[in-house]
Amino acid sequence: MKVYSSEEIRNIVLLGHGGSGKTTIVEAMAHEVGITKRQGKVEEGNTISDFDKEEIKRGFSINTSCIPIEWQDCKINVLDAPGYFDFVGETKQATRVADSAIIVVSGKAGVEVGTEKAWEYAEEMNIPKMIFVTDMDDDNANLNSVLDQLKDNFGKCIAPFHVPIREGEHFIGFVNVVKMEARKFVKDHIEACDVPESMKAEIEPIRDMILEAVAESDEALMEKYFEETPFTLEEIQDAIHQGVIAGNIVPVLIGSGINNLGVQVLLNSIVKFMPSPKEEHTTVIGNHPDTAEEIEVVCDLKEPTTALVFKTIIDPYIGKLSLFRVYSGSVKADTQLLNANTEEMERISHVYALRGKEQIEVSEIRAGDIGAVAKLIDVSTGDTLCDKDHPVKLSGIGFPESLAYRAIVPKTKGDEDKIGSGIHRLMEEDPTIKFILDHENHQELLYGVGGQHLDIIVSKLESKFKVLVDLKKPRIPYRETIKKKVQVRGRHKKQSGGHGQYGDVVMEFEPLEDMEIPYTFQEKIVGGSVPKNYFPAVDKGLAESVKRGILAGYPVVGIKATLIDGSYHPVDSSEMAFKLAAQNAFKDAMNQAGPTLLEPIASINVVVPDSYLGDIIGDLNKRRGRVLGINPTKGKQEIMAEVPMGELYGYSTDLRSLTQSRGMFTQKFERYEEAPREVQEKVIADKSVEE
Numbered sequence: 188m189k190v191y192s193s194e195e196i197r198n199i200v201l202l203g204h205g206g207s208g209k210t211t212i213v214e215a216m217a218h219e220v221g222i223t224k225r226q227g228k229v230e231e232g233n234t235i236s237d238f239d240k241e242e243i244k245r246g247f248s249i250n251t252s253c254i255p256i257e258w259q260d261c262k263i264n265v266l267d268a269p270g271y272f273d274f275v276g277e278t279k280q281a282t283r284v285a286d287s288a289i290i291v292v293s294g295k296a297g298v299e300v301g302t303e304k305a306w307e308y309a310e311e312m313n314i315p316k317m318i319f320v321t322d323m324d325d326d327n328a329n330l331n332s333v334l335d336q337l338k339d340n341f342g343k344c345i346a347p348f349h350v351p352i353r354e355g356e357h358f359i360g361f362v363n364v365v366k367m368e369a370r371k372f373v374k375d376h377i378e379a380c381d382v383p384e385s386m387k388a389e390i391e392p393i394r395d396m397i398l399e400a401v402a403e404s405d406e407a408l409m410e411k412y413f414e415e416t417p418f419t420l421e422e423i424q425d426a427i428h429q430g431v432i433a434g435n436i437v438p439v440l441i442g443s444g445i446n447n448l449g450v451q452v453l454l455n456s457i458v459k460f461m462p463s464p465k466e467e468h469t470t471v472i473g474n475h476p477d478t479a480e481e482i483e484v485v486c487d488l489k490e491p492t493t494a495l496v497f498k499t500i501i502d503p504y505i506g507k508l509s510l511f512r513v514y515s516g517s518v519k520a521d522t523q524l525l526n527a528n529t530e531e532m533e534r535i536s537h538v539y540a541l542r543g544k545e546q547i548e549v550s551e552i553r554a555g556d557i558g559a560v561a562k563l564i565d566v567s568t569g570d571t572l573c574d575k576d577h578p579v580k581l582s583g584i585g586f587p588e589s590l591a592y593r594a595i596v597p598k599t600k601g602d603e604d605k606i607g608s609g610i611h612r613l614m615e616e617d618p619t620i621k622f623i624l625d626h627e628n629h630q631e632l633l634y635g636v637g638g639q640h641l642d643i644i645v646s647k648l649e650s651k652f653k654v655l656v657d658l659k660k661p662r663i664p665y666r667e668t669i670k671k672k673v674q675v676r677g678r679h680k681k682q683s684g685g686h687g688q689y690g691d692v693v694m695e696f697e698p699l700e701d702m703e704i705p706y707t708f709q710e711k712i713v714g715g716s717v718p719k720n721y722f723p724a725v726d727k728g729l730a731e732s733v734k735r736g737i738l739a740g741y742p743v744v745g746i747k748a749t750l751i752d753g754s755y756h757p758v759d760s761s762e763m764a765f766k767l768a769a770q771n772a773f774k775d776a777m778n779q780a781g782p783t784l785l786e787p788i789a790s791i792n793v794v795v796p797d798s799y800l801g802d803i804i805g806d807l808n809k810r811r812g813r814v815l816g817i818n819p820t821k822g823k824q825e826i827m828a829e830v831p832m833g834e835l836y837g838y839s840t841d842l843r844s845l846t847q848s849r850g851m852f853t854q855k856f857e858r859y860e861e862a863p864r865e866v867q868e869k870v871i872a873d874k875s876v877e878e
Contacts, residue, residue, distance in 0.1 A: 202282075207293045217235055298336035315462060317460065349361040368382070405426060587851075590636075613651075671698070674696075675772050692725060712753075784861070793826040831862070
């Protein structure tokens with residue numbers, strides 16, 4: 188593969204609802220340009236972009252893959268991103284380094300939730316968009332309905348460039364409204380034909396809309412428009428190009444990935460209308476790693492090298508592959524670059540252009556292009572590689588918070604270490620995975636974006652690391668405390684020949700308002716009834732006691748303990764005796780002072796479209812939640828609430844179900860509160876069954 192300059196590169200991300208046909212379109216592109224002799228199919232597991240075993244087994248994309256397509260002296264880096272929401276981390280990686288987006292919509296299904304999300308992802312990164320309506324060869328496809336949905340959802344910028352030609356119910360070609368030329372599909376190629384007379388009335392308003400958009404792009408063109416002087420094709424295409432970059436025009440093209448219809452036109456349109464890196468990311472802002480001073484990174488081959496690692500692949504043969512986008516300069520083989528995040532030097536031995544799982548070795552990857560390098564020592568997704576004499580750190584990738592979690596346990600005893608090492612390898616590839624050791628509840632917690640994500644992690648642990656695991660409902664970290672003040676005596680006395688053991692304390696225990704700390708200890712001894720040298724032993728006894736309460740064995744919090752009296756024996760007393768005496772006092776106090784169970788309360792922010800507001804509030808009420816406020820935000824509603832964490836298990840899945848995946852939420856621990864009596868009884872009963 189030849190080395191391309193910035194002007195000859197197009198970095199596009201394919202977005203859309205899961206199952207809308209993105210991977211099929213990539214396969215059609217690859218076949219169109221001669222990369223493959225036979226067009227692969229998702230259901231046959233032989234596509235070049237879905238090459239992971241899990242993707243082949245499940246029949247949908249899990250990872251973002253990069254497929255470089257050489258077309259009309261340009262290199263189109265196609266980033267095929269997953270459409271299912273559990274793998275949004277992969278989509279975020281792709282949109283971070285893309286210069287434009289192709290949003291794929293099924294002509295049968297129309298605008299779906301994933302279409303809306305795709306638009307949001309592209310808007311978030313402020314990149315130009317183009318829409319490709321596929322499945323147009325299906326008799327149930329309805330372009331007019333799709334266009335209405337697109338305009339309703341995304342506004343006036345939607346500009347249909349193609350109108351389908353049908354014979355009966357069959358899609359046999361299209362009219363290119365920009366060129367006012369018609370094309371018919373004939374077996375494996377396209378032939379020019381006359382624009383059908385019967386379609387001119389349908390085409391005219393669409394053509395007028397495009398010409399109006401062209402006129403608005405330039406004063407000189409506006410003048411020609413009012414003078415009714417025809418625009419040249421070059422003027423139209425240049426104006427569309429600028430309109431697409433500005434976001435004022437979102438072209439809608441039509442075709443079929445399965446039968447490779449309209450894919451050649453799509454490739455032509457990408458080259459003509461989509462921006463090169465020079466146009467979209469001419470300059471990006473980074474920061475000096477030490478001073479945080481802002482630094483301009485200019486997309487130019489002559490500038491010092493700056494590249495962002497946006498994805499990591501663990502290859503079974505090569506090892507770790509780091510995919511990067513070059514923002515300035517070039518990345519060459521046999522050179523060294525600084526990792527601005529770790530401040531360590533990294534040796535670049537070989538540089539590759541990736542095509543799915545195939546690594547094509549190249550001499551360099553220039554500004555604006557995407558490549559890969561193998562076996563970097565300490566480089567993670569989101570790190571910046573740069574010239575050591577011109578250090579700069581680019582902003583990383585904004586991954587979603589992983590809120591679906593389960594306790595993970597091995598099916599075979601002794602596999603605990605293998606679980607940890609396997610998950611940490613998977614975390615190198617997927618930063619949305621979290622693995623937390625919960626020492627308090629003696630469990631390991633696996634976090635992911637959703638239930639499907641967690642299932643695939645389990646499947647990968649088995650296939651890649653030969654570890655079989657189960658996912659279970661995690662234990663909630665409850666707490667215990669007391670509700671009233673008591674005075675108790677704790678005594679430890681033992682005589683069995685020789686020196687005995689004697690410790691005697693009188694203590695007051697009362698609730699402490701601060702539930703963030705287990706206990707406070709102070710002494711008010713008068714007259715030396717307990718010598719000072721035994722005070723630390725009493726404190727130590729309390730410190731050990733609060734680790735496990737009497738109701739369900741949860742840690743104790745919010746207790747004030749005061750030593751007020753006691754007695755000692757000049758021979759038999761010891762630190763151990765007073766520690767045990769304090770523990771006896773603590774146990775009696777817990778029984779007498781109204782022990783109660785506390786549950787953790789989380790504050791959550793739920794963002795949903797207006798139409799789901801009532802359903803979400805009703806669901807939060809069922810979870811014993813308290814709604815604190817509602818704020819309108821960008822056409823949606825943000826609900827602020829507090830909910831017991833025990834009621835939030837599985838909420839990420841339930842919220843998707845309630846909102847057709849349109850809702851999202853964040854949560855954080857807020858405080859502990861006394862649990863209702865029925866909740867306490869259930870927790871205590873469950874704990875006794877466990878033990």
